[in-house]
Amino acid sequence: MAEITIQNLVKTYPGQTERATDDVSLHVDDGEFMVLLGPSGCGKTTLLRMVAGLELPDAGSVHIGGRDVTYLPPNKRNLSMVFQSYAVFPHRRVRHNIGFGLAMAKVPKAEIEKKVAWAADLLQLGPYLDRYPAQLSGGQRQRVAVARAIVMDADVLLMDEPLSNLDALLRLGFRAELKRIVEQIGTTTLYVTHDQVEALSLGDRIAVMRTGQVAQLGRPIEVYDHPSDTFVGGFIGSPPMNFLDAMAHGGVDGGVDGGTITVGDAKLPAPGGLPDGPVRLGIRAEAISVVDAHTEGAVPAMVDVVEPLGAATLLTVRVGEQEVKVQVPPDVNVRNGQTVHLSLTPRAMRLYDAETGLGLDLR
Amino acid sequence: MARARRTRAVPPAYLLIAPSVVFMALLLGWPMVSGILQAFVGPDGVTGAYLQRMNSDPAFWSAVRNTLLLIVVLLPLQFLFALVMAFLLQARPKGHALYFYLWAIPLAVSDLAAGLVWLSIFTDRGYLNSVLETLGLGSVSWLSYENYGSMFVAILIAELWRATSLVLVIVISGMQGIPKDYDEAANVFGASYLQRLRHVWLPLLKPSLQVALILRTILAFQTFAVAQALTGQDFPVLVGETYRWYTALQNPHVASAIAMVVMAVSMVTAVIYLKTLRDSTKGAS
Ligand SMILES: Nc1ncnc2c1ncn2[C@@H]1O[C@H](COP(=O)(O)OP(=O)(O)OP(=O)(O)O)[C@@H](O)[C@H]1O
Ligand SMILES: [Mg+2]
Numbered sequence: 060m061a062e063i064t065i066q067n068l069v070k071t072y073p074g075q076t077e078r079a080t081d082d083v084s085l086h087v088d089d090g091e092f093m094v095l096l097g098p099s100g101c102g103k104t105t106l107l108r109m110v111a112g113l114e115l116p117d118a119g120s121v122h123i124g125g126r127d128v129t130y131l132p133p134n135k136r137n138l139s140m141v142f143q144s145y146a147v148f149p150h151r152r153v154r155h156n157i158g159f160g161l162a163m164a165k166v167p168k169a170e171i172e173k174k175v176a177w178a179a180d181l182l183q184l185g186p187y188l189d190r191y192p193a194q195l196s197g198g199q200r201q202r203v204a205v206a207r208a209i210v211m212d213a214d215v216l217l218m219d220e221p222l223s224n225l226d227a228l229l230r231l232g233f234r235a236e237l238k239r240i241v242e243q244i245g246t247t248t249l250y251v252t253h254d255q256v257e258a259l260s261l262g263d264r265i266a267v268m269r270t271g272q273v274a275q276l277g278r279p280i281e282v283y284d285h286p287s288d289t290f291v292g293g294f295i296g297s298p299p300m301n302f303l304d305a306m307a308h309g310g311v312d313g314g315v316d317g318g319t320i321t322v323g324d325a326k327l328p329a330p331g332g333l334p335d336g337p338v339r340l341g342i343r344a345e346a347i348s349v350v351d352a353h354t355e356g357a358v359p360a361m362v363d364v365v366e367p368l369g370a371a372t373l374l375t376v377r378v379g380e381q382e383v384k385v386q387v388p389p390d391v392n393v394r395n396g397q398t399v400h401l402s403l404t405p406r407a408m409r410l411y412d413a414e415t416g417l418g419l420d421l422r
Numbered sequence: 423m424a425r426a427r428r429t430r431a432v433p434p435a436y437l438l439i440a441p442s443v444v445f446m447a448l449l450l451g452w453p454m455v456s457g458i459l460q461a462f463v464g465p466d467g468v469t470g471a472y473l474q475r476m477n478s479d480p481a482f483w484s485a486v487r488n489t490l491l492l493i494v495v496l497l498p499l500q501f502l503f504a505l506v507m508a509f510l511l512q513a514r515p516k517g518h519a520l521y522f523y524l525w526a527i528p529l530a531v532s533d534l535a536a537g538l539v540w541l542s543i544f545t546d547r548g549y550l551n552s553v554l555e556t557l558g559l560g561s562v563s564w565l566s567y568e569n570y571g572s573m574f575v576a577i578l579i580a581e582l583w584r585a586t587s588l589v590l591v592i593v594i595s596g597m598q599g600i601p602k603d604y605d606e607a608a609n610v611f612g613a614s615y616l617q618r619l620r621h622v623w624l625p626l627l628k629p630s631l632q633v634a635l636i637l638r639t640i641l642a643f644q645t646f647a648v649a650q651a652l653t654g655q656d657f658p659v660l661v662g663e664t665y666r667w668y669t670a671l672q673n674p675h676v677a678s679a680i681a682m683v684v685m686a687v688s689m690v691t692a693v694i695y696l697k698t699l700r701d702s703t704k705g706a707s
Contacts, residue, residue: 142603
């Protein structure tokens with residue numbers, strides 16, 4: 060059990076011009092489950108590898124449990140890790156793969172066996188314990204990698220996309236299981252994923268990364284409801300947040316009584332204090348509803364695509380030239396080409412600078 | 423032939439391997455057959471007389487003993503050296519590419535030339551003795567038949583120098599095929615360097631080591647030129663004996679009989695290695 064403090068980590072791979080991580084700082088509390096989320100190539104694995112000691116930073120430091128481990132070799136850090144490439148030893152049977160770390164630490168055989176059985180049971184690997192990795196499917200191999208990591212009594216658990224190769228059902232089941240295990244053993248966890256549903260469901264906090272930097276750090280609900288910029292909003296959520304070009308009018312006295320926002324022809328009430336000029340209006344699909352044409356502030360739109368998803372129906376509509384995703388209850392009856400009227404929930408509207416994409420903090 | 427005629431078209435695969443089959447038959451098959459014939463067929467038909475003659479020659483048994491002794495001492499040393507060198511190179515010290523080429527040079531030196539190089543060192547008026555004399559330690563007849571020990575060590579050193587690079591090259595090429603993830607994973611899970619060598623690298627290198635072991639054992643049974651250059655007939659080895667029977671004693675039959683022994687022993691060893699060291703990780707359960 061230990062906290063992780065990452066300070067100003069900079070890493071440029073040899074022969075590369077762009078920084079893989081660019082001045083990243085991050086604090087993970089003792090026992091916290093921190094998720095690193097970001098698109099492919101944004102530096103998640105690189106950051107994890109520096110915490111593990113597999114990669115040395117050009118600058119910055121890593122502390123685990125108050126100890127400076129920046130230049131300590133991996134085997135001295137008391138870690139446990141699930142590799143993105145699994146790295147399951149091909150020459151060891153599944154049971155000896157899972158027990159590898161314990162065997163290296165010279166844990167008594169009986170105890171290793173008990174723990175291996177526990178992990179194998181959890182990950183449904185029981186029937187495969189005596190096989191070699193070459194005799195397993197990709198998803199099974201990945202589960203061996205996870206099992207090998209969770210049997211360790213490590214200070215820090217590092218996981219690099221540990222569920223990426225499981226089928227949807229197994230992933231759903233195991234996601235919940237993983238949450239339970241990690242809460243139970245209480246290990247500080249740094250978890251890499253590019254699946255935002257996983258991030259939202261697992262993380263105590265999420266660090267959204269983008270081109271080597273942390274774009275936003277916060278609790279899942281914060282990150283989901285208040286994306287700090289258009290990148291985060293566009294990355295998190297399925298479908299991602301809608302962004303509409305709009306004009307803001309600050310209103311009287313810097314908007315004591317509120318300003319307005321114009322989207323197309325529709326005028327919407329807005330919080331005060333807005334500068335006049337173009338903004339980006341961000342709103343989630345589920346915060347938009349289809350209403351009567353006479354409703355005040357309703358925005359007319361043309362239905363382009365109707366996708367019934369079971370629990371809801373996803374509409375792709377056009378507001379002027381702009382495409383918007385709208386999530387409506389499954390019983391709402393709309394057809395392609397039909398004109399509908401949309402109502403945007405004022406509380407769910409977020410405003411972003413039209414040029415930088417940064418959030419305009421108006422709360 | 424009959425079969426080929428019955429199936430109208432010869433499958434292309436057979437056509438493609440035909441040249442190498444012919445080649446093998448001419449270059450390996452025929453000499454083997456003629457060797458067997460020579461060893462077991464005399465003017466009066468099939469006979470065991472040549473084998474008996476070989477068996478009753480005391481030089482044959484000392485050659486067997488010398489060859490086996492050489493293998494038993496040489497091979498473990500060679501593998502130890504090659505592995506240490508390979509792991510040193512793997513740590514990528516400054517100039518590791520240069521070291522690799524230096525260590526691989528003996529690979530390009532013919533065994534007779536290597537024997538002559540070491541002869542110039544160990545012979546009575548050779549470099550080693552000049553150094554010893556300069557230091558006032560007096561000279562030693564390293565290669566005299568009276569000094570069996572020093573003769574053996576001289577051959578051992580020469581063979582170590584000459585043939586370790588083969589093992590090194592095989593081990594290094596094997597190493598390069600092993601992704602570094604395994605080492606990293608073991609490292610993260612707390613394995614020390616020695617634990618990683620033992621539990622990750624050596625098992626993963628097993629296929630390469632197996633190849634090297636088979637090659638080196640077979641080649642070691644054929645040790646000849648180095649021993650010949652350094653000691654003449656004073657340190658008889660098996661292949662040296664075939665040479666002696668063929669040239670000095672003008673008896674190709676006994677020479678062939680000894681060659682058959684070398685071949686049989688090599689084949690048996692190779693099969694034993696393949697059986698005992700077989701890679702079980704990919705087999706079906
Ligand atoms: N060994 C390496 N040498 C050079 N460049 C590298 C190396 N490893 C990664 N990079 C580069 O560094 C950047 C970050 O890579 P990293 O592996 O951390 O991404 P990631 O966020 O884990 O992506 P993914 O989700 O696809 O796994 C990428 O641009 C990648 O091309
Ligand atoms: Mg990655």
